[in-house]
Amino acid sequence: MRAPYMLSPQASQIRQMFSSIARRYDLLNHLLSLNVDRSWRRQAASLLADPLEDRQALCLDLCCGTGDLLVEMAKQGSARIVGSDFSHPMLKLGREKLAKRRLQQRAQLLEADALRLPFPTNTFDGLAVAFGLRNLESWSEGLGEMWRVLKPEGRIVVLEFSRPTLPLFNRLFQLYFLWILPRIGQGISGHGTAYRYLHDSVQDFPDQARLCRLMKEAGFAEVSFRNLSGGIAALHWGVKDGKSTV
Ligand SMILES: C[S@@+](CC[C@H](N)C(=O)[O-])C[C@H]1O[C@@H](n2cnc3c(N)ncnc32)[C@H](O)[C@@H]1O
Structure with missing residues (x-):
């Protein structure tokens, strides 16, 4: 379809x-993260513990790709979960993953553009987006759309690449990210530019403090963040103010 x-x-x-x-x-x-990405997604899901543990709740994994975060969210609770992404092949792999883990009853996947989500305002109790926000044409519009579909007091968690905090570590990581990772990526995926795009898009993406500001400007309250692996990635979170109206 x-x-x-x-x-x-x-x-x-x-x-x-x-x-x-x-x-x-x-x-x-x-491979490229030496499996550390699994622990990052586990930590992202654990920040949504309250809605995930509520079997009446509904949570969204936005830009879900092949569904690794969604599976982690499903493992950590009993809420119903929706995953959305605009790439059909990614969703197809995600559906296979859900079927293999017998999660089809609790989790559904849907093809949708993150900037125009087909959900009514105030739908979700919790929302997570892992390595998705960076790829949107407008980060503020994307955050605005996330704010819209969350219920008042609903919680958002953003997992993204960020800025390593130690200068020497940052320099070493940049060498890996710019010169080694794209070559391995190209060799295995057969795609010439995707892993070069990864480097460039991370360079353009806001650092920890700026992302906090963008989230506040989008209307989120109680915004905070925690670095992962020395700041290679970061988890940001916030809530849709209970008094918010749209
Ligand atoms: C780097 S992958 C992340 C996938 C997954 N969240 C993960 O943790 O592995 C980014 C995903 O965002 C999706 N994406 C990018 N822009 C999008 C948009 N405007 N609407 C919906 N999905 C989008 C891509 O199709 C891709 O599956």
């Missing part, structure tokens, strides 16, 4: 890129 929405040329290009690396996406994630 094709997606019933129009995308800008830039967003279509991003979708095409993720669709063409989908088959090797999980393997490269685990």
